Amino acid sequence: MKKIKKKKFAKLAAVNVLVASQLLLAACSNQNEQASGNSEVYDPESKVEVNWTAILHTASPPTDVVLKEIEEATNATIQFNWVPDASKEERITAALASGELSDMVSLTMLTNSSVRQSLKSGMFWDVEKYLDDYDNLKLISEDIRTSASIDGKLYGVPFQKDIAxxxxxxxxxxxxxxxxxxxxxxxxxxxxxxxxxxxxxxxxxxxxxxxxxxxxxxxxxxxxxxxxxxxxxxxxxxxxxxxxxxxxxxxxxxxxxxxxxxxxxxxxxxxxxxxxxxxxxxxxxxxxxxxxxxxxxxxxxxxxxxxxxxxxxxxxxxxxxxxxxxxxxxxSENSGVGGLMAFPKSEVKTEAELKRLLQFVNDLIDEEVFMLMTGGIEGTHYELDENGAFKILDDDLWQKDVQPFSSSRPSEITHxxxxxxxxxxxxxxxxxxxxxxxxxxxxxxLDSQTANERGTELQKIIIDATIKYIMGEIDEKGFDAEVEKWKNSGGDAMTKEYEEAYKKAQN
Missing domain, CATH: 3.40.190.10 (Periplasmic binding protein-like II)
Structure with missing residues (x-):
């Protein structure tokens, strides 16, 4: 994937030993700024460069018209790496396997075994403890946080969607x-x-x-x-x-x-x-x-x-x-969770960088940016009538400039x-x-090791069998045989693991 130069946060100067010591002491005094042995300071006002792998649900990527407005509102330079929805499974799993990742990755397939394995492996930051430090992120409900977590860890900011x-x-x-x-x-x-x-x-x-x-x-x-x-x-x-x-x-x-x-x-x-x-x-x-x-x-x-x-x-x-x-x-689609905006540790190396990116995601939820990603520029792409109703002014222009951003909105329910x-x-x-x-x-x-390792492979057995049954290529006995294949290939183990995880969660 195309990489852009990382935003460099303030480094400890080594020119003057006394200054360096003072900076180190100040940084170490703030426990929240400790990460990976690096004590960089998080500056929420600094301009940030964001390389974002996002899913594209339209035929073409957006123009830069609205992007420039989003960048100005979030104090960011954004490089989107668009992945077409039709090929997201192949492209995302390949990226996870190769480690060729962006600063932010939209992971919308949380039931995909490769995705879950990557999340559990420690490849991405656990952001749970940081969310309450941001005015928009702290509003993410406990139910959504729980539903988006794996083994009690939240490996990204949940995409918030309507429950069904x-x-x-x-x-x-x-x-x-x-x-x-x-x-x-x-x-x-x-x-x-x-x-x-x-x-x-x-x-x-x-x-x-x-x-x-x-x-x-x-x-x-x-x-x-x-x-x-x-x-x-x-x-x-x-x-x-x-x-x-x-x-x-x-x-x-x-x-x-x-x-x-x-x-x-x-x-x-x-x-x-x-x-x-x-x-x-x-x-x-x-x-x-x-x-x-x-x-x-x-x-x-x-x-x-x-x-x-x-x-x-x-x-x-x-x-x-x-x-x-x-x-x-x-x-219900994942209990109102549309996936995660995840931050790979290979790209986001310090806690300071993570916090600045979380500020960026928080800013995306602001009403101003929500309107940019939803409607575009007022007076150009949309207007609000005398009753406050939203109306697109030019559908063709809106589709080119705005629509592709809508699926990347961190929250569809805040506004x-x-x-x-x-x-x-x-x-x-x-x-x-x-x-x-x-x-x-x-x-x-809940978590299942079998689902993490082979869930997608097992699911494909049932998907293929269901389609074949609908098309008349197999009968009920044939379908039942595929269910038995699913059970023997790991389905029974998955069932047992979910039962154990459920029991543990209830206690």
Whole structure:
């Protein structure tokens, strides 16, 4: 990865022995400034150069227009090393293995075994004891800190997100064209998928639409959300005796597979989902090829992408599909933790450097910088109307200058905006409502050595088997055989380790 010259903090002068001794005495008197045998002094006002490996969720990196404003507001020079979301697993794990890291690394895959191993190895600073020294970082809740920790250590500043953001986006104009109501049950949702595929919802007289658009990532595709609607536990279930059960051994998971398989067999689910990336899934929806999209937060982006292509598009967000048990369920993404902004000890060598970088992250949470990373420059990219509602002035300009920064905001919950787009404002409200019936993954704050070493490899067994089942390439016996393979390859050991960690945490 491209390196930039490190910011050099004040060094002990050796020209004058007396001056050097006085500086050393002053530095040693402050216990908080001791780190790695180096007694540099942390200066929060100093300009800092930051080399940041961040995840890119858009097709192109941002221009420098807003970046310059962010740099001025944080007193920093920032060099982003952008990693496309589609290749983040390969790129991040390779960087961790090689040790070619930046001052700050966005680690968004906390369940990835390579990431967890690297965190546990001591490669990154434990920042827990420093957070309360900063006005924004000290507001990070104990629940989020706990969920982001491994063995009680917090190896980076948590990305703070809403606890559960999933749901469906459905073409409202297509529903109206076909005389259908917004679905509230799984049966109604299936009927919408069928009608969107077979009943010419766009009225062009062609057989060119599909109900569910989808992508290869089971976690953020329709499957995980559908599994919530069927009442599948989020990752694992734990009973009153502390016994852990993996989600894919439950009947609800199999019911979800059967539902998805039926959608696929009948053509109501994108036939190319297994090889479709997120950006392609978005394009298909924006171009009017699919009518159901999973992911509430993408509503404004999809509407923007559809401009000039599907100007008649209307989207209705849906966060409640009643489960067979009569209740509402939705899975939580890592209990409101979107990953960590981690600081490698190989690059951040002293406590003083760490503290200055933590000040930088703290400054990113300030409302001024939040608005820059969210909306851009007021009057150029956005405006606030007389009711204080947020409105983008130029979508194309906003996408080029601003949008790529949004996924790197340290907190999406510290500040809130009222959106001038009623549908986006509704999405914001539905996401808040999701917290009332969100299902948490009980293993998020727990550690398993097997999961750290082979978790990704084991997970791939189930992911591949699930996709093959949906596509009709294996039957239930074949899927059960893959579950047994998972158990024998380390799954049983992982289960036992989680149970032991859970018991320890309860005591």
């Amino acid at each position: 953001r999933s749901g469906l986006l459905i073409r409202k104009d297509w529903l109206d064209n076909l005389g259908l109501k917004v679905p509230t049950t799984l049966d109604e949702l299936y009927e919408v998928a069928r009608a969107f595929t077979q009943d010419d919802p766009d009225g062009n007289g062609k057989d060119d639409t599909v109900g569910f658009g989808d992508r290869s990532d089971l976690r953020y595709s329709s499957f995980k959300t559908l599994s919530s609607y069927f009442g599948t536990p989020n990752g694992w279930a734990v009973d009153e005796n502390g016994k852990f059960t993996p989600e894919f051994t439950t009947q609800a998971y199999k019911d979800t597979m059967n539902f998805s398989r039926k959608l696929y067999e009948n053509g109501y689910l994108d036939q190319d989902f297994a090889v479709t990336a997120k950006t392609d899934q978005q394009q298909k929806f924006a171009q009017g090829k699919t009518g159901i999209y999973t992911g509430l937060v993408d509503i404004k982006n999809l509407k923007t992408m559809a401009q000039g292509v599907q100007d008649e598009m209307e989207i209705v967000p849906v966060n409640k599909i009643k489960s067979p048990d009569g209740e509402y369920h939705i899975w 809130s905006l009222k959106d001038s787009d009623p549908s986006k404002q509704l999405v914001n409200e539905l996401i808040k409502e999701n917290a009332e019936f969100a299902d948490l993954d009980p293993t998020v704050p």
